[in-house]
Amino acid sequence: MPSSTAMKQLSQLATYIATSVTEIGYAVDFTKPYADIRSVYMQKSLTPLSQSVQSSEKHKGISYEKGSSEFLKYMECFVKMVKSECSFSRKILGNATQRTAALRSTIGPPLAEFVAAGRQLVAIAKRLPYSESIFVFDILEKYERDCQASLDAIGQEYDLEMKELTELMQSVITTALKSFYDFMEDIKGKREANSIVNISVDGTVNEMTSNTLNYLKRLILWRDMVEPLLICIGDGGWNQPVMSQSISFDKISFGGSSSLGAALLQKFLVDALDQLCISLQTKSRGYKKPTLATVFLLNNYNYILRQIRSPPLNAIFDENTEVKFGKLVKKQLDAYQESWKPCVENLMDVTYVRGGTIKNALSGADRQMVKDKFKNFNMEFDEIWRTQTAYAIPDPELRNQVIRDVKNVIVPMYGRFLDKYQSTEFTKNPSKYIKYDKEKLERMINHLFEPSA
Structure with a gap:
């Protein structure tokens, strides 16, 4: 940013040029060179962040930690630079019409680059399994909490429209909604060629069980984003494929929690566990020895019970769910004792x-x-x-x-x-x-x- 003296001189020069038509006989439009210079500056400043997104994000997978996305840093810096550029233009360009025209040309190229990076990231998320695309909730949360209000204010104050950015965030929302459906389909075993293939020989906790509970725990980290999305698709909507044209984006409100959102979140998690139980029972039939099938179900039901009793899931599930899985564990304990019946009889x-x-x-x-x-x-x-x-x-x-x-x-x-x-x-x-x-x-x-x- 130029010094205060330089800023004053630039402002005086801009004012002189804008009002010199009577003196020199013609109007001088200097918004294009202004925009060309400022746009190049913004792009050079933001390009390293854009490049870092492609090299890091797609390798995060299930190990992704909240707040670690390079795109979040990119988004934050982009918004700060847009705000700074608007403030700079106000000091230099006194004419509102010229200022708006200059800003549109200045912000356009860096905005296009930012949106392109975001679209590429969304494309990666769509190709990844739901468990590895969880970062879309982080992007959505960053935008809704820290960026949208600032960008909306800038748009109104400077008469700027960022349609491409709105469309990008709508694609992020669509991808997040799609992950709910993909998650439920995975639990139902519809993505497995053979549901009894992936079972351990010793009856330990199945990978599907641990993956399911881990995903649910991770979703809670973005509860303020998840609840409004569930309201958007309605009760049971997670069992239906999501079509972007059927989403009422303008009706999605991410401003705080609601009783409806909390109820739908609980219903979503309960449905997930119900489907998980059905899939586990199906998998247990893959064991030839009944006692091993019993140990398998015992391990998995007990794992679920432990998880729903512990933070953060204990804040979502009610006592009924805990009682239900307590009974399932007890049933398998009793069934296991039956394996010792031949010894007892003798x-x-x-x-x-x-x-x-x-x-x-x-x-x-x-x-x-x-x-x-x-x-x-x-x-x-x-x-x-x-x-x-x-x-x-x-x-x-x-x-x-x-x-x-x-x-x-x-x-x-x-x-x-x-x-x-x-x-x-x-x-x-x-x-x-x-x-x-x-x-x-x-x-x-x-x-x-x-x-x-």
Whole structure:
């Protein structure tokens, strides 16, 4: 920016030229050279920011952090330069008509370059999966919060129209709305060739589950943008493809929160989790072993429950959602306990009471029955242990709960059965049938679902 003395001289010169028609006999239009010089200055100043956008943004992907977009810096500097240029022109160009004409020519080229960079970024976002194009919400928020009011004021004060910029932001809005639909389609599994292919061999939390919850948490970062967009498409509109011509852009208001927006955000998130549950149930059918399918659902439902109980999602979901997933977790815990039923059945003692008295002497049939029970228990326990040590429960608290539930049933029952018969003469070779003591049994159960297994 020139010094105050230079500014005064330039202003005097401009005034003289503008009013010298009677003195020199013709009018001198100096707005073109003014615009050419100032426009080149603006472009040179902004070009490095434009170039940095193309080299960084498309590589952000799911690791994108709020506020890190190079385009945000570009947008901020562009608006500041436009404001500065308008202020400069007011000091130099006293004639309002000439000033408006000069500003249109001055701002035009840098505006075109800014819009071109934005359009290229939007094109990249449209090609990316919804989880990697989240930066469009950041662009929208920056524009709505920090830029639009200033640009609207400039437009009114200096009679400037920035139609290209308005169209750019409409394409950003369209892309953001499209991501809602793409997100729901992804959860429904409609973008997967085979929904049961992408399941782990150990039943751990599925990638779809973690991706879904991570995306929902990231959306909350731009809640003030998301809620008005959901109002725009209405309840359930996220299940329909978005067409730009059907969007009432002028009716979208990003000015603060509303009860309707909050309700639609909650409905959107609940719908997403409902669809996720359906997809998880479908995926669980890809496991040939029912117990592994149960562990898979247990891990995923528990992961969802943990996430909706924690910030920021706990501020969105109500108690009903938490209760629902609590019941789903409990159902899978109960179903898992059923996998130990063969062991439990072999520890049921039918020789304890006969005719109301404890039976001390065992008949041949009783001795064979005890042998079979020990033998069958060992076989069932070994098979369950061998199989389930390959399963995973990554949540330490859940793993401890599952193991504790198993031990609370198996260890006492086995202990009573062992104490009852190890001192009897059910066999001449006890070591053939009594494979475990209570301590070893408990230690082995403790090794179920180990992360290193």
